Structure formats: C-alpha cells, structure tokens
Amino acid sequence: MFPRGRKLLLGVAGGISAYKSCDLLRRLQEQGFVVDVVPTSASLNFVGKATWEALSGRKVLTDLWSEVESVPHISMAKANDLIIIAPATADLIAKLASGRADDLLTNIVLASTAPKILVPAMHTEMWLNSATVENVEILRKRGFVVIDPDEGRMTGSDVGVGRYPETGRIITEIDKVSVQTADLIGKKILITAGGTREPIDPIRFIGNRSSGKQGFALAMAAASRGAQVHLVIANSDLPNIDGITTTVCETAEEMAAILNLEFPHCDALIMSAAVADAKVLNYSEGKIRKEALDKVELAKNPDILKSLAQIKRSGQVVVGFAAETFTSLDALQKSGHEKLSSKNLDLIYVNDVSDGAIFGQEKTKGIIIDKFSNVIKVPEISKDTLADILLDQLVHKLG
Numbered sequence: 215m216f217p218r219g220r221k222l223l224l225g226v227a228g229g230i231s232a233y234k235s236c237d238l239l240r241r242l243q244e245q246g247f248v249v250d251v252v253p254t255s256a257s258l259n260f261v262g263k264a265t266w267e268a269l270s271g272r273k274v275l276t277d278l279w280s281e282v283e284s285v286p287h288i289s290m291a292k293a294n295d296l297i298i299i300a301p302a303t304a305d306l307i308a309k310l311a312s313g314r315a316d317d318l319l320t321n322i323v324l325a326s327t328a329p330k331i332l333v334p335a336m337h338t339e340m341w342l343n344s345a346t347v348e349n350v351e352i353l354r355k356r357g358f359v360v361i362d363p364d365e366g367r368m369t370g371s372d373v374g375v376g377r378y379p380e381t382g383r384i385i386t387e388i389d390k391v392s393v394q395t396a397d398l399i400g401k402k403i404l405i406t407a408g409g410t411r412e413p414i415d416p417i418r419f420i421g422n423r424s425s426g427k428q429g430f431a432l433a434m435a436a437a438s439r440g441a442q443v444h445l446v447i448a449n450s451d452l453p454n455i456d457g458i459t460t461t462v463c464e465t466a467e468e469m470a471a472i473l474n475l476e477f478p479h480c481d482a483l484i485m486s487a488a489v490a491d492a493k494v495l496n497y498s499e500g501k502i503r504k505e506a507l508d509k510v511e512l513a514k515n516p517d518i519l520k521s522l523a524q525i526k527r528s529g530q531v532v533v534g535f536a537a538e539t540f541t542s543l544d545a546l547q548k549s550g551h552e553k554l555s556s557k558n559l560d561l562i563y564v565n566d567v568s569d570g571a572i573f574g575q576e577k578t579k580g581i582i583i584d585k586f587s588n589v590i591k592v593p594e595i596s597k598d599t600l601a602d603i604l605l606d607q608l609v610h611k612l613g
C-alpha cells in the first residue's frame with residue numbers, strides 16, 4: 215500500500231536507449247516511487263532481467279506465461295497508479311494504438327485505468343513517418359501523455375529528432391501527472407466499516423451481516439488517492455491495511471465515542487458501517503436461559519451519522535449508506551432521498567440487500583444520491599470500483 219502516484223510501472227520496449235531507463239528508474243526511486251519494471255522480450259537484448267531486478271529491488275516478469283496463478287497482467291494493472299513506457303518504440307506505439315495485447319506489457323496497458331506516459335525514442339525517420347505520427351495522435355486522443363523526443367545525435371552518426379529525453383524532463387512530466395491523480399492529498403477521511411454488535415450475554419449478540427468489504431475498499435482507495443485515512447472497524451475479519459490508522463470497536467456506543475473524538479478533525483466522514491439500531495438494556499453477566507430470552511429489553515442506539523452530520527462545519531462532507539430490502543428502484547431512491555435529507559447528508563449510497571445480495575459479496579449495485587437530488591444509478595460493479603466512484607463524488611463535494 216503506497217500513496218497514490220507513488221506506485222509506478224516502468225515498461226521498457228526494445229530500443230537501444232533502454233539503458234537510459236536504468237538511470238530513470240534510479241531517479242524515480244529517489245523521488246519515492248516504488249517501481250515495477252516490465253521489459254518487453256526485445257528490450258532484453260539491450261538490458262537484461264537481472265539488471266532490472268537488481269536496480270528495482272523487485273521481481274521482474276518478462277512474459278505473460280509466468281506466475282499465471284496470480285494473473286499478473288491484471289494484478290499489476292490494478293496495483294500501479296501510473297504507467298510509464300520508456301523507451302517506447304515505433305512498434306510498441308503501433309501496437310498500443312491498435313489495442314493489441316500480445317505480451318505482458320501490452321496486456322497490462324490494456325487492462326489498466328491508470329494514467330499512461332510514453333517516452334518515444336527512435337530514429338528521426340521512424341518518428342516522422344506518418345504511421346508513427348498518426349499512432350501518436352490516436353494515443354494522445356485516448357489520454358496517453360506522449361513526451362516529445364529530444365533532438366540531437368542518434369545511435370549512428372545521424373542527427374535529428376527522436377532522442378530519449380533528458381531524465382529531468384521525464385520526471386517533471388511524471389510529477390505533473392501523479393499530482394493530478396492524488397486528488398485527496400492533504401484530506402483527512404474518517405471511514406467506518408463492518409457491523410456493530412450489541413451484547414445480550416457472554417454468548418449472544420445483536421448483529422448484522424456486514425463484512426466490512428465496502429469500508430475497507432473505500433479506505434484503500436482513499437489512501438491510494440493521497441488521503442490520510444482513519445478506518446474505524448466494527449467486527450470485521452478482513453486483514454489490516456498497511457499505512458492506514460485503524461481503530462477497532464464492537465458496539466455502536468464504542469463507535470460513537472471514537473467518531474465523536476475524530477469527527478471534528480476530519481474533512482469527510484464516510485459511514486459505511488452497518489450500525490445496530492438497538493442495544494440490550496439488561497445485559498446479563500451469565501448465559502440467559504432460553505425460557506428467559508423474552509425478558510431481554512432493547513433500547514434504541516444513538517444515530518451516530520445523524521448526530522455528527524448535524525454538527526458538521528462548512529466544507530465538511532458526510533456520506534451515509536443505507537441497506538434496504540426494496541426491490542424497486544423508485545422505492546430505493548425515495549428512501550435514499552428521505553434518509554439523505556433527514557440526516558443532513560451530502561451523499562448517500564442506497565442498496566437493495568434482499569436475498570443475501572451485497573453483504574459479504576465482492577460486488578455491489580445501488581444508487582448514489584446527493585443533496586441536490588443528483589442521482590447516479592450504479593450497475594453491478596466491484597466494491598473497489600464503487601469506492602472510486604464515491605470518492606470522485608466526494609472530491610467534487612470537497613471542492
């Protein structure tokens with residue numbers, strides 16, 4: 215787990231200037247980037263795998279067919295916040311422009327949603343060839359940042375445009391792009407995950423089916439976008455996330471106590487935990503016999519979200535969740551609107567959890583509503599993707 219923009223993939227294509235990327239790698243590491251190197255097989259003619267492993271201090275995969283059990287082209291596409299390909303040859307540029315994916319690097323590029331920077335380096339004739347010019351244009355239109363090559367001496371005696379740029383110029387471009395993706399830098403985000411439990415006796419409790427997956431996905435996504443995250447976890451079995459402050463609690467009252475302390479210091483609260491609405495008034499130190507179970511008295515728990523949202527200061531953003539069992543979208547939307555306004559929220563994510571859907575699952579589906587009644591219908595997507603969509607909205611609300 216690294217802050218957004220600090221986990222970078224360096225693709226190296228088969229050009230003689232591949233050796234210059236060794237210096238680039240070093241400079242990136244000095245800037246605090248953690249770099250995975252993915253050389254194409256052609257590039258290994260210029261710089262070998264051992265060099266990349268020694269310099270990066272990380273394992274280097276060179277083909278699509280190694281470690282397939284971990285599906286590296288997808289895991290690397292997801293893990294890296296930025297892809298830079300230096301040098302990018304005319305052939306690689308052509309492949310990317312046509313959307314081909316016939317080796318590890320091109321598969322990663324196709325699977326990644328991260329910003330991508332290309333550093334073309336080739337002979338002048340190849341750079342100026344209309345095929346390359348058109349391919350570069352296509353890639354720029356698709357959002358690739360293509361750094362113009364330098365002018366000067368080529369591999370042989372020729373002079374012209376097409377040289378691998380000075381490392382400093384590449385680093386400046388990377389810095390520009392990585393700052394754009396770190397849109398939560400400097401923000402403190404308080405996130406709750408899991409479900410509270412209200413003890414009845416030493417054996418039993420009132421609880422719910424929340425696994426914590428959505429809250430953890432939010433925490434991970436917010437941290438990777440540069441936020442300082444405090445995750446308050448109620449009864450989740452998920453492993454801790456490195457680099458994220460976590461506090462564990464059991465009951466709604468414990469959660470409320472933590473949030474009351476932390477809320478004034480945060481820029482946003484995302485309340486994805488399922489809080490038990492009721493607690494037991496007459497907790498028993500000994501096991502309650504079944505004949506006496508009807509003597510268990512319940513009282514309402516405080517509505518933590520509502521009480522914090524009432525005291526939010528201007529600029530602070532509060533996001534709620536609501537798990538419902540309405541199968542119609544209209545009913546879901548209506549109840550979302552009501553909860554959003556009665557609890558003074560900026561955003562709410564409402565979902566239908568009927569028939570075992572969503573709780574404990576990898577996927578989610580629902581509706582995001584904001585206080586201006588803007589509605590986003592979310593089709594079935596992963597909880598990680600929802601986390602990023604909600605954070606996009608949050609960034610917008612934080613201004």
Ligand code: CTP
Nearest residue numbers: 485487489491515516517518519534535536537
């Ligand atoms: N919530 C809370 N404190 C509670 C109950 C809920 O902070 N005691 C928060 C949840 O974390 C969630 C939101 O309120 O973000 C919606 O909870 P939900 O139970 O759906 O709404 P309620 O207002 O409790 O309405 P009801 O249970 O009657 O549907």
